[in-house]
Amino acid sequence: MSPRTKEQYKAIRREKEALIIDSALELFAEKGYHTTSISHIAQKAGISKGLIYNYFDSKESLLVRILQDFISINTSLLNVGSRQEITGENMGKYIDAILDSLETRRNYWLVLTRFSMQKDIANLFFSHQSTRDTIAQLFHQVNNYFSKHFEHPHEEMLMFRSVIKGLALILLLTPGAYPPELIHSFRERLHRMFVR
Amino acid sequence: MSPRTKEQYKAIRREKEALIIDSALELFAEKGYHTTSISHIAQKAGISKGLIYNYFDSKESLLVRILQDFISINTSLLNVGSRQEITGENMGKYIDAILDSLETRRNYWLVLTRFSMQKDIANLFFSHQSTRDTIAQLFHQVNNYFSKHFEHPHEEMLMFRSVIKGLALILLLTPGAYPPELIHSFRERLHRMFVR
Amino acid sequence: MSPRTKEQYKAIRREKEALIIDSALELFAEKGYHTTSISHIAQKAGISKGLIYNYFDSKESLLVRILQDFISINTSLLNVGSRQEITGENMGKYIDAILDSLETRRNYWLVLTRFSMQKDIANLFFSHQSTRDTIAQLFHQVNNYFSKHFEHPHEEMLMFRSVIKGLALILLLTPGAYPPELIHSFRERLHRMFVR
Amino acid sequence: MSPRTKEQYKAIRREKEALIIDSALELFAEKGYHTTSISHIAQKAGISKGLIYNYFDSKESLLVRILQDFISINTSLLNVGSRQEITGENMGKYIDAILDSLETRRNYWLVLTRFSMQKDIANLFFSHQSTRDTIAQLFHQVNNYFSKHFEHPHEEMLMFRSVIKGLALILLLTPGAYPPELIHSFRERLHRMFVR
DNA sequence: CATGAATGAGCGTTCATTCAT
């Protein structure tokens, strides 16, 4: 018989790759990078260990891929062009987007949060210049926003970062601990605090 | 030479144990749990690998011991008698104590923060009934405090927990990123926000 | 289009087989057997990995085939009829043929030389009765040649074998280390030494 | 009980290291580097795989050690000081020493011969400057010797190298194929050819 | 109490080989 067409092969690859990424993401989120073995990922994906290396060069490159996917999703969270200023409206949307994303992309956030605490992997995260640039720019824009609208901008920005980070941690680590209504009113409070 | 007395033996044991814990804590904080080997700990402590197993059952139990020590220290941070209420003064002290502790016990916090994301390790905290009780009681008392002094107590308590957690994370992971004056004025702001 | 005839199919097979052998030979010679993967051979030949197994049972059998091809070429180097004696002229031609062959069939010699040290592979040469016979006969004829023309035939034959083997090794492993003129005069010296 | 004394530990290490080297040498000589696994070495030595890494950093470093040992043994073969000239007497001893060494250190020679044919491992062999220097110096001295005593020094030196190399190969690969008397008379012939 | 040689299970990774298409 004839071999599969190139399109068929591509489709197989696309699906299998997604399957591997999903399995790895879930395990990385649940147990962390070092405690998750390639064996375990393969088992979860229902494939052989060897096949993973048909799709990814190494365990590390699999992680990098997951992180990059997440970054490319998230860079659009703050809907601002490269050199544009952040408006109050954008800030509101940004807050909402983060809170929403914490639910819809829970596993990604778990992985990212975990790794921001691990020096070796954090370095890996910043190994790409583009990633560093994206984050530096975002920081700069947020900085400008607070400088423009608040009396004590540094203090306020630290408050902003702290409360967002802390809330994220709480929501990630104890999901369901707070009722939706509370989350909702908290979100409104954040708007009152930081949207100008 | 006369043989050592039982007390001397005990003293030696206590000191060796402390030495091992210190070495492990420093390495866990610096490089993480998985990237720190028993060999490395022994080297840092200037003893043999085997001796560590004379004091601890396993690498994990060494970690657990470190975390439990820290928890028992921290639960006394808020020095309130069993059924006493938290006063505004106590709350102020609590905030200060936490911020101070983040500096003086940085390594402990680093280890704890990293492992709070690991479900199995997180459960270790609650393995002792007494720890569970202490934490539950603390939670209850803080809850009462906010109920008594704030219009939206749940919202306020979530704000309290978020900002403390987030600030802790920032201070731990990016030490030196914020100047002392800013930290100081931020602390005062926390007092204004949460001390009644 | 009309379906291919049986002859056409055979021709395709023959060409593909030759393509695979050529690719493998080049890689085996360049990087060695163990460091050359089937993947690499397929890539060099511009075909799929699977197709190689349509022509050869295994990587090893591909190697064996290469070696056997070469042996069957080489046993005809000394073109002496079955029971004929080796003449001085033939010996001269033999020496020249070997030296020429080291250049024209360099890759074959490289592979053969490397594997002559591997006992299991070395035995492959002798797996075919006909090969064993040919070699035995050749040995016998050379033996006769030296017995007839030299005072110390065994010593002389060992000298012959040694110098040819050693020169081959040097030329194969350090190509270009000796200028052509030197090689040429060395060849003449070999003639003076061994041609009677 | 008290632990072993440092001397006891050193003795254990020395013996175990020798055991590992012996086992590895034998297998490398018999089957080659790539076809010999750490597992196999451990099995032959009657120890666990892990223990090998208590003594050697890697499989490669084990090989390097073997090669270096051999070099340090052999650099004294040609009994000449750094800048001294090679005398006829020394050349005679050199020839004898090589032929003797081929028997007494057969496995070393097998390993070395094998690896001179394998580019990746040959490079490893020359990775140490001292090794390169030693060999370069030897080559230089032999070169001088032939220039001084022979009419066609390059041709003669190529003859010398070829016959020694070829004889070595023959003796290594087909031990016992030639009777001792023949080897002995061949040795005398080498003396007549190259000792001046 | 103290040592470090020794173990062995498990890791990430490679690659010859198979087989559905």
Place this chain on the structure above:
DNA sequence: GATGAATGAACGCTCATTCAT
């Protein structure tokens, strides 16, 4: 005839843990 996704055994290597001394 031809493809390449998929397998699985084996590799080199690490390291928590054990134990004779």
